[in-house]
Amino acid sequence: MKHSVTTLNTKRLIASSLKKIMSKKPFSKITVTEIIKDCGVNRKTFYYHFADIYALLKWMFEEEAVEVVKNFDIYTNPEEAIEFVIEYVEKNEHIINCAYDSIGREEMKNFFSSDFRGIISGVITKAEKSFEVELDADYKKFLTNFYTEAFSGMLIDWVKDREFTDEKLTVEYVTKTVKSTIEGVMQKEKDNKPTPDSKTNCP
Template sequence: MALKNRTKQMYAEALYKLIITKPFEKIQVKDICEYCQTPRQTFYYHFRDKYDLIAWIFHQDYDSVFKSSTSSSYEHNLASILEKMYLKRSFYKQVFTDHSQNSITRYIQDFDVEMGTALVKNALSTDTISDEQLYLIKYHSYGTIQMTIEWLLNQHKMSATEFAHMQFVAMPDFLKQAYLSMDDSVNFG
């Protein structure tokens, strides 16, 4: 692991530890830096703010599944990322309670919509999608994110595999086809 990633991982570990004893909204960059015994400049070299750190953590979790998976099944990979999030649910439950402009919920929604849009464009070999397709991508994404939060809060008693299947079944057909044809040539996030 490169030094830059080790430093980022150190800040992530600090946030994991701090979130156990303090509500997320009360954790400041100063607290993370004090925990790591680093100057704030070092933190700001790597991240814009604590929300940027959370986005990096999410991307690490996402990439660890989707970029290293040998499975071509989107549903299987989705179940794997959900399982990873469930194992870290005490962390994700805390950060999902934040509803500020920079919240992880908004970040994941934007990421998910961007990914869905890119996949549909790639699958259809086009540079644009219709307003209806964008609406359905957003509708599915927003609903899926909210249901994921409820699932992490144990409001739905099902395994990650069952939950991934429910998400996949609820997906609009054109989006489902785009995910099924997903390949490494699509860039997003």
């Protein structure tokens, strides 16, 4: 336990230095040397925890945002998770834009897609249990990919064009869409599910 806590604290220390430097220069211009000099760890320690600066950036977003979102009950109450994401973007607008400008839209979206996929798959699984249905594996995979692409892409677009987006409406629209579409899929699956009493009439 002590080792894991020390490891987490070291990662957070390194991530803090990255954020500090990102406030002063483009992400693509930052070096490992600058980061370790700022936080006081050696190069070996940095590479023990992270393969490169891109891995550090991804971990930072996961630690500060994705892992927190996982603790919300997105299926039952998606508003809280969406509001948290909006607040996180507001607090870290410069850092997120710095990363976006350096690595591009698609790479930035890929950062979030892998994590979103797990979160959304969990939401769909919870909906299946709530409606007592089981989707076909291929269809569940399709739905997971569909929502992952939609939400990760929307998040990246929103980061770059936030001045044109009403935050309250964003929460309302995303919540309404998530609830109505997923529940609609589950209800249709349930309606098509054979009942124990159904029998095939044979001549």
